[in-house]
Amino acid sequence: MIRVTYLSQAASNFSSIDLLYLLEHCHVNNPKLGLTGLLIFGNETFHQTIEGENHIVEELIGKISNDKRHIKFQILSKQSIENRQYSNSAMGFEKLTEQTIADVPELKNFMLPDFNPEYLSSNGSVIESLLERHRSSHWDPLIREINARDEFIVQLRNALASKHQQLESSTLLIESIIESVHDGVLGDDHIRLCKSMLSSLRNKTN
Numbered sequence: 001m002i003r004v005t006y007l008s009q010a011a012s013n014f015s016s017i018d019l020l021y022l023l024e025h026c027h028v029n030n031p032k033l034g035l036t037g038l039l040i041f042g043n044e045t046f047h048q049t050i051e052g053e054n055h056i057v058e059e060l061i062g063k064i065s066n067d068k069r070h071i072k073f074q075i076l077s078k079q080s081i082e083n084r085q086y087s088n089s090a091m092g093f094e095k096l097t098e099q100t101i102a103d104v105p106e107l108k109n110f111m112l113p114d115f116n117p118e119y120l121s122s123n124g125s126v127i128e129s130l131l132e133r134h135r136s137s138h139w140d141p142l143i144r145e146i147n148a149r150d151e152f153i154v155q156l157r158n159a160l161a162s163k164h165q166q167l168e169s170s171t172l173l174i175e176s177i178i179e180s181v182h183d184g185v186l187g188d189d190h191i192r193l194c195k196s197m198l199s200s201l202r203n204k205t206n
């Protein structure tokens with residue numbers, strides 16, 4: 001398997017609803033391809049990590065690099081791996097805000113405008129601090145401490161990660177509705193996405 005990480009900048013017309021459609025596509029497509037990973041979006045900048053079988057990741061990266069929804073595509077790293085770091089998620093997502101950055105103690109002097117391809121490509125430790133919070137191994141010290149590698153802890157960890165993802169998607173959906181209402185257009189596809197997310201939230205909370 002390999003893990004590929006890249007940076008890019010969103011095209012100028014890229015909106016919250018575009019981001020939602022993109023995430024919806026990843027959540028449908030990536031499990032079929034056996035892909036896992038993480039997408040961080042902030043200050044119009046993408047940082048994505050994708051892991052899976054070599055030829056599948058390479059093929060997808062080829063498509064992504066030609067995607068018109070972003071520019072300044074640059075691979076940061078490509079490495080052979082034996083184990084996945086994001087095994088919980090077909091494509092975990094985080095939208096960075098000033099608040100989320102302020103919550104990471106290692107990033108005291110880092111501001112949201114610094115989340116851009118130029119700064120990040122030469123400041124690897126920033127990315128490391130952001131990614132660490134999403135990795136499957138993040139909870140390992142806790143697991144070791146209580147010496148309980150049992151199924152319950154694993155399920156609890158997965159449930160928390162899944163709730164976090166729901167929160168990210170719901171926030172993005174609300175932002176996209178506000179943008180659409182502001183522009184005076186709430187399209188049929190957008191409404192379909194709202195209904196589908198609502199029903200998935202209802203099913204998961206019942």
Ligand SMILES: Cc1cc2nc3c(=O)[nH]c(=O)nc-3n(C[C@H](O)[C@H](O)[C@H](O)COP(=O)(O)O)c2cc1C
Pocket residue numbers: 022025026029030046048050060063064065067069070091
């Ligand atoms: C920032 C960004 C990240 C993307 N990530 C993925 C991804 O993880 N999985 C995926 O299937 N497509 C992803 N895409 C979309 C692909 O570029 C491409 O549009 C999609 O795979 C279409 O595939 P198809 O030609 O098989 O329909 C991403 C696009 C962008 C702009």
